[in-house]
Amino acid sequence: MDLFTIVTARADYEQGALVIIDQTQLPGREVYLALKTSEEIWEAIYLLKVRGAPAIGVAAAYGVAVCMQKVAATGFDDFYREFSRVKDYLASSRPTAVNLFTALERLNRALLKHQGVGVEILKQVLREEAEAIRKEDAEACRKIGEHGLSLLKPGMGLLTHCNAGHLAVSEYGTALAPIYLGQEQGFGFSVFVDETRPLLQGARLTAFELQKAGVNVTLICDNMASSVMKQGWVQAVLVGCDRVAANGDTANKIGTSGVAVLAKYYGIPFYVLGPTSTIDMDCPTGKEIKIEERDPAEVTEKWYDRRMAPEGIHVYNPAFDVTPAELITAIITEKGIAYFPFNDTFREWKKNK
Known part of the structure; x- marks a missing residue:
């Protein structure tokens, strides 16, 4: 296929x-x-x-x-x-x-x-x-991919979280778009994919996509990101976004903010990629973003032949978390690349629709 x-x-x-x-x-x-x-x-x-x-x-x-x-x-x-x-x-x-x-x-x-x-x-x-x-x-x-690729070099090791590829959009993807364009141009990226709890979009979808496209891809559990960063195997992190507040705080699949903290510690650029339609200028900060909570069964039993957690255990299962703007190196859209602080660039993009 x-x-x-x-x-x-x-x-x-x-x-x-x-x-x-x-x-x-x-x-x-x-x-x-x-x-x-x-x-x-x-x-x-x-x-x-x-x-x-x-x-x-x-x-x-x-x-x-x-x-x-x-x-x-x-x-x-x-x-x-x-x-x-x-x-x-x-x-x-x-x-x-x-x-x-x-x-x-x-x-x-x-x-x-x-x-x-x-x-x-x-x-x-x-x-x-x-x-x-x-x-x-x-x-x-396509434009997001071109802008994102301008920040990357051949042979880089990259890490991504969740799925922001072809399956998440109409074509190419957002966070994966630079990877696909780089693959077409012989950049030879090595990509680490977090499995992404609780729905495993990284393991089920991103790993599937990248493998189909011939990319050198390695699947890791979410709690392995620090290990591969420490060993120097990651030179940039690329993630998508579900909502970006006016100040640059970004909601993405749960676990993204943890990856951002790790990237900051190890001095690795952390890039958020998405269309300007994802930027919500009516939402001042990430505190105003409503976070969806999902069925506890997605954590306790969904991926197992038999239940793996005690009956009656309390489960906290948010679908997203919010990465503070100050942890984000750049936000990349079809209109270009924005750097912290993001407000002025966002206003200019929205004004020039």
Whole structure:
């Protein structure tokens, strides 16, 4: 299977479905799901069958567009009322990744600009806006990769956490985009991949992606990062992001902040890569980012033949943590590279949309 033939999410309007690759089945099985109702789409996002902040945004946009094609409405008000219901429902599936809300709000704005047109044109507006979101994400990932690669040298050892690759976006990825571009240009990177608890996106998805792309990749447990850094095997850390606050504090998969602390101690650059859509200027600092907590079973029994923790044990299972801005060497987007302090650069990027 060629990695880049995998399509994370697409709309099949003839079938009336959002089609996704079920990432919970990887790497063992390549299974595509045709989701035809808002309930099925909500569940797929919540259960991480589709995941990665940009991919969630694309899937939600396609999902709304698909669901609204079936709506029989007599005019704008009826159509918009049902659109709002579906939009708000899907927005409740995951609280942390800002791309979900950004994509849904784009659809909302697009509809409000066309209040005087017929229902069939409104459906077309949603289809076109959803496709624009996917196309812009793909273009942004390529540019992120180019900017990120400019900071790296051939032969470097790199470390990444969670999955911010092709499966998390439309194409290439965010944190993995420089690795893929470097692979194409013969940079010969060696990449260490944290397994990433509790859902093992590093072990199941990033290791799978990089191996498929022919990258020299080594899987490690999360608590081994310090060891490989101490031995001098890592010259840069590349991670993605689910939400970046206005001051540069960054929410990413749980464990990312620990990697940042280690990188700071060992003097290793720590780079965050993501589209500007992930920067939330309405969120002043990381303290305001809502952190999703997930089912304790993901820690106690999900990955085992039999339960590995005592019955009734209290479990704290946050999906994300927040890395303070001062631990981040640079934040890399499609618009360029920002260095601490990040506020002024972020404002300039957002002003020049």
